[in-house]
Amino acid sequence: MRAGRVLFLVLGTSILLTCSRKPESPRLVVFLVLDQCRPDVITRYEPLYRDGFRWLLDHSLTCTQVFHQHGYTATGPGHFTLSTGSYPGPAGILGNNWWSRTLRRTVYCVEDTQALLLGGEGPGRSYRNTSTPALGDWLQAQYPDAKVVSVAGKDRASIFLGGRRPDVCIWYNWDGHFVTSNYYADSIPDWLARFNSTSHIETYRDSMWTKSLPDSVYLKYARDDFFPGEVDSYRKDPYSPVFPIGFDHGDPPEKALKMIGGTPWLDRLTLQAAEAAIQGERLGADDSPDLLFLSLSGVDWMIHYFGPYSQEVMDSQIKLDKELGHFFRTLDTVVGLDRVLVVQTADHGGLPLPEYLSQVRGQAAGRINAPLRKAVTRALNEDLQRRTGIENLVTVEGPGLYIDHPRLEETTVPLEEIKDVIRSYYEKIPGIGRILFLEDLLAATPSDTLEWYLKHTMNEQGPDAWALEKRNWVWKYPFGTGHGSPYSYDRKVPLRWARSQFSRSEYAAEIHTIDLAPTLAAYLGVTPPDSVDGVVRDEIVSFLKGD
Ligand SMILES: [Zn+2]
Known part of the structure; x- marks a missing residue:
């Protein structure tokens, strides 16, 4: 010993270890x-x-x-x-x-x-x-x-x-x-x-x-x-x-x-x-x-x-x-x-209460209004039904929106039109920053930053569209705070x-x-x-x- x-x-960064002896394996x-x-x-x-x-x-x-x-x-x-x-x-x-x-x-x-x-x-x-x-x-x-x-x-x-x-x-x-x-x-x-x-x-x-x-x-x-x-x-x-x-x-x-x-x-x-x-x-x-x-x-x-x-x-x-x-x-x-070796970490971080960020730190922050989002989703699906004849073409799960492709393919309405309609409705919800689409996320490269991170919780079966919240906005409503963003x-x-x-x-x-x-x-x-x-x-x- x-x-x-x-x-x-290591790469200009040092780790300094001070111990009385070389520790045995745990x-x-x-x-x-x-x-x-x-x-x-x-x-x-x-x-x-x-x-x-x-x-x-x-x-x-x-x-x-x-x-x-x-x-x-x-x-x-x-x-x-x-x-x-x-x-x-x-x-x-x-x-x-x-x-x-x-x-x-x-x-x-x-x-x-x-x-x-x-x-x-x-x-x-x-x-x-x-x-x-x-x-x-x-x-x-x-x-x-x-x-x-x-x-x-x-x-x-x-x-x-x-x-x-x-x-x-x-x-x-x-x-x-x-x-x-x-x-x-x-x-x-x-x-x-x-x-x-x-x-x-x-x-x-x-x-x-x-x-x-x-x-x-x-x-x-x-x-x-x-x-x-x-x-x-x-x-x-x-x-x-x-x-x-x-x-x-x-x-x-x-x-x-x-x-x-x-x-x-x-x-x-x-x-x-x-x-x-x-x-x-x-x-x-x-x-x-x-x-x-x-x-x-x-x-x-x-x-x-x-x-x-x-x-x-x-x-x-x-x-x-x-x-x-x-x-x-x-x-x-x-x-x-x-x-014993103890390794301590966390599954994710989180955002302080948006009220704390705005009142104490003076930052722009807020909550995505859950009833409003529900109403927008309902209006979106009604609009899509008028175009396609299909009821509830889009299903929401968390920030993701899933298009019912088998039923859409029975119509002549192009997928791009559906995506445009989703974007036009969802981008109006206060706190939603951008609507990102699955094929773009799957093709993301490290220089795309936020898309690159989102790509790693996606696969081909993932949601067709992702409602990305603005920085400092949470989905929790009307109280509490949370996590989930990139x-x-x-x-x-x-x-x-x-x-x-x-x-x-x-x-x-x-x-x-x-x-x-x-x-x-x-x-x-x-x-x-x-x-x-x-x-x-x-x-x-x-x-x-x-x-
Ligand atoms: Zn957790």
Whole structure:
């Protein structure tokens, strides 16, 4: 072993590693995704961290310029890219949902009509909508004894991270239980059955979400608690999107089991489920490197509801600091933290509340009026019916518009006329910047920037037209905020590589999220398949190895 400091010079950018010794290969990699967690959602509150975030920040190489290369920045495509190193669209993942031209209905990205849920009620879920092997599959091809476990709040997060054949893949089922499907196993693991029967998630209905710190601290690091544009889900009359936040007891009890997603408690439960998985699956117990995918989904809903700079999101980060601390201590007890590598990133970024951007930053920002869009779509289809005789020629799914080609081809109306009509109607909707057409997106080159990113969530079955929102505009209406655009605020994500042997350092060269899985694979001695779109970032591998 070699002691001391190692300096790498790469394209004029340096990574400085300071550690007392060359770290051994990890027995467990924790691949931690914070849903919608733009980089400043972590760094903004840094002086207040005392526990898990403190360890993460103080023991990691932080890559500061990390961007998704796909343009429909939704949760499904984001998680897919992180674990496969591939663009989502060509692999069949066009969004969280898309319109299937063959089934003639909306398809959910991880739906599986052949699969049965285990541990709870609901429609089947699996990885069957794509065949792309992921990091866990590559790892197990090289190390047959390696275990791959995926745990998340959202089904699409856990499933896309887990890949084709994880040993365990579980997610929260919005009914008080974490579940899997028979795509993965014949029954739920015993440790999960115990976890479900002892966590009593229904009792959170009586809990009240209050602040962890004095009010003055929130005014220093966040903004006013009452802010226009925040969702008010608790005691809505009159509009008062402020602490404390609870569950309305007038609602049926099962509603609280769903609403828990918008509180810090879902991420706490997800971390507890992950701790149960570490112990139940004996992760990190042998020399084969194991892989724990972990995606925290609650932070996504809280940012959707309140915005990234809200007191609610600040408070959830303060609470998550403690929960992560507990999680890392469990890792230390069971595996030994010095034998663990934590990789932390996000499935996409997000936009602050448009009201915040306009009132505080003086920027042009807004919301696309959902009822107006619906009315415009209805008028569009009525116009097209007058021209073609076809009812509902265009189907809307998210920002995409799908033309019914088989029926159109029975008429003499040219496709170009239909596209012109779509453009003329949709470009009048306030907040819509441009209408982009599928053939142009598929032909995009890197110099086309926004089109280039959108291309990577498209394939030949994709929407004929894409309604691209203007910068700083969101589809959420009338409250909340979101993500999904190809703009940098939605594509930029955090990336940290943390080990207890590392000191804090930064790396400012641009990195693409398609490079993450191949780079991590190379570090673990695994060769990624030739089909991946990303590349191995050798300078990161060298840093991790301490070469
Ligand atoms: Zn997401």
